[in-house]
Amino acid sequence: MTQLALVIDLNVCVGCHACVTSCKEWNTSGQAGPLSDFNPYGANPTGTFFNRVQTFEVGEFPNTETVHFPKSCLHCEEPPCVPVCPTGASYKRAEDGIVLVDYDKCIGCKYCSWACPYGAREIDEQQKVMKKCTLCVDRIYDASLPEIDRKPACVKACPTSARLFGDVHDPESEVSKAIRESGGYQLMPEWGTQPANHYLPRRKTQLRIHEDELVRADNPLKVDGKLPKPAKAEPSLDDVTSW
Amino acid sequence: MHPAFSVIFLTTLIGVGQGLFLALFTVESYSAFGLLPPQPSRFYALGSAVALGFLVAGLVASFFHLGHPERAWRSAAKWRTSWLSREVIVLPAFMGTVCLYGAAHFSGFNPVLATLPSGAPVNVTAMLGVAGTVLAFALFVCTGMIYACLRFLQEWHTPLTVINYILLGGASGFVLACALAAVAAQEVSGFLGVWAMILTALAFIGRVASLLRNARLRPKSGLRTAIGIKHPHIAQKAQGAMGGSFNTREFFHGRSAAFLKRVKWVFLLLVFALPLGLLAGGFASAAFFIQYLGLIAERWFFFAQANHPQNLYYQAVS
Ligand code: SF4
Ligand code: SF4
Numbered sequence: 001m002t003q004l005a006l007v008i009d010l011n012v013c014v015g016c017h018a019c020v021t022s023c024k025e026w027n028t029s030g031q032a033g034p035l036s037d038f039n040p041y042g043a044n045p046t047g048t049f050f051n052r053v054q055t056f057e058v059g060e061f062p063n064t065e066t067v068h069f070p071k072s073c074l075h076c077e078e079p080p081c082v083p084v085c086p087t088g089a090s091y092k093r094a095e096d097g098i099v100l101v102d103y104d105k106c107i108g109c110k111y112c113s114w115a116c117p118y119g120a121r122e123i124d125e126q127q128k129v130m131k132k133c134t135l136c137v138d139r140i141y142d143a144s145l146p147e148i149d150r151k152p153a154c155v156k157a158c159p160t161s162a163r164l165f166g167d168v169h170d171p172e173s174e175v176s177k178a179i180r181e182s183g184g185y186q187l188m189p190e191w192g193t194q195p196a197n198h199y200l201p202r203r204k205t206q207l208r209i210h211e212d213e214l215v216r217a218d219n220p221l222k223v224d225g226k227l228p229k230p231a232k233a234e235p236s237l238d239d240v241t242s243w
Numbered sequence: 244m245h246p247a248f249s250v251i252f253l254t255t256l257i258g259v260g261q262g263l264f265l266a267l268f269t270v271e272s273y274s275a276f277g278l279l280p281p282q283p284s285r286f287y288a289l290g291s292a293v294a295l296g297f298l299v300a301g302l303v304a305s306f307f308h309l310g311h312p313e314r315a316w317r318s319a320a321k322w323r324t325s326w327l328s329r330e331v332i333v334l335p336a337f338m339g340t341v342c343l344y345g346a347a348h349f350s351g352f353n354p355v356l357a358t359l360p361s362g363a364p365v366n367v368t369a370m371l372g373v374a375g376t377v378l379a380f381a382l383f384v385c386t387g388m389i390y391a392c393l394r395f396l397q398e399w400h401t402p403l404t405v406i407n408y409i410l411l412g413g414a415s416g417f418v419l420a421c422a423l424a425a426v427a428a429q430e431v432s433g434f435l436g437v438w439a440m441i442l443t444a445l446a447f448i449g450r451v452a453s454l455l456r457n458a459r460l461r462p463k464s465g466l467r468t469a470i471g472i473k474h475p476h477i478a479q480k481a482q483g484a485m486g487g488s489f490n491t492r493e494f495f496h497g498r499s500a501a502f503l504k505r506v507k508w509v510f511l512l513l514v515f516a517l518p519l520g521l522l523a524g525g526f527a528s529a530a531f532f533i534q535y536l537g538l539i540a541e542r543w544f545f546f547a548q549a550n551h552p553q554n555l556y557y558q559a560v561s
Binding site for chain 1: 244308309310312314317318328389392396466469480481484490
């Protein structure tokens with residue numbers, strides 16, 4: 001069974017919101033109608049988004065770290081939002097595990113948004129139906145697009161490749177390997193929703209520098225001066241000695 | 244959560260209707276067994292009409308909650324999994340039964356279908372009454388479970404939610420029945436008054452129990468599991484929008500903690516203390532009026548007190 005999902009690398013995300021704007025652009029232009037905005041140029045702009053990037057500060061000054069945290073529907077494997085829907089407008093696709101809302105059936109009762117612990121669903125105040133991330137279902141299967149473009153808009157937009165997309169049930173997929181090898185985790189595991197989307201944690205990037213790497217132990221003259229000019233054909237030691 | 248007045252009116256109004264119907268049928272059952280003097284059909288017909296009025300008003304209120312009320316019929320589809328869907332089915336069924344029950348009393352069409360070994364007659368209204376009673380309780384359970392089944396809304400995820408819907412609806416219905424009896428069936432107004440007081444007292448116990456339970460709840464989720472970073476100091480710096488979003492409007496009540504506390508005392512006074520005193524003094528109509536006002540405050544508090552885990556992601560604007 002396929003379960004498509006995103007894997008988001010918090011070690012790499014720089015909080016540029018490119019995925020937010022790209023998501024909005026793709027999904028507001030689609031067949032399903034716009035993701036409506038209200039007051040877009042006023043003092044209190046508000047609107048419907050599938051994806052938001054939030055920012056958290058971890059630690060106490062001066063030892064703090066800024067964590068940018070993109071959040072969208074996690075396409076839970078046990079989605080609590082689906083069984084509560086009285087109309088069947090919310091459903092999870094058996095073939096690829098994407099959780100979707102049928103906008104033609106939704107009555108806008110908002111009950112499913114109460115049942116999502118992650119706040120991933122937003123009502124469209126204009127269309128009066130519930131909306132949420134579709135994993136760009138109208139894009140990833142579009143055979144008229146080149147293969148490389150059949151990915152969610154956010155994944156394509158991310159300049160740091162913090163977002164990976166694939167089948168988390170296939171152990172050999174890129175996403176499964178990333179989860180396995182980089183300690184991918186799920187959000188709020190305490191509720192048993194088993195989100196399909198995973199996050200990769202911050203990692204310490206360390207560089208060990210030895211004393212003799214700072215001082216040129218191999219400098220034959222021991223004083224700063226002109227180094228003997230190597231022959232052109234000789235391999236250079238570093239940029240300093242190269243031509 | 245943000246308390247929506249459509250849902251506040253829906254749950255309180257149908258609660259009154261259900262309780263009133265239960266009160267009517269309690270009187271009829273007692274009379275059938277000779278424990279109370281028989282009452283004129285007029286009383287049951289009038290009571291059913293009033294109960295139906297409350298149920299219809301509740302139903303109308305519920306439509307204001309929907310983005311697409313014209314599609315409301317679709318919501319009966321998923322009764323296998325959704326308590327909301329079940330409520331949508333049981334409510335009209337109950338309304339129909341109340342309507343038939345009132346009509347049978349109003350028209351006097353009430354043939355005896357069978358006789359119990361004890362000699363008590365089983366007539367049409369008795370059958371309708373039993374069906375209505377089952378449906379009234381089913382409706383209470385559906386309404387309560389809509390909230391109680393959401394496991395991460397910890398304030399609601401308790402059997403007390405369902406129990407309190409039954410007790411509060413029952414109490415308000417019996418108080419109204421007592422007020423109606425004062426005009427249409429004086430003989431039973433004392434009986435109904437006592438039951439109204441008992442139910443109000445029981446509802447008080449149930450509600451205080453849930454208040455005490457909720458006061459010592461420890462949230463299961465915190466920022467650490469919400470974003471998966473194990474550090475004691477995490478502070479939100481931006482939530483991805485400056486002007487608010489659905490998430491900041493739907494899940495916050497937008498009032499201060501002090502306001503919430505005041506509402507709590509107001510509803511404890513209006514739903515329980517004052518009506519008990521007024522009932523003891525024989526002022527059933529005033530008791531109902533005050534108690535209903537109190538129930539609006541109670542339901543407002545019920546929603547406002549529930550703290551949704553999604554709020555963890557919406558602590559600071561920027
Ligand atoms: S993240 Fe929320 S909306 Fe998405 S599948 Fe899970 S519970 Fe449903
Ligand atoms: S808002 Fe729409 S999708 Fe959500 S529970 Fe109601 S009908 Fe279902």
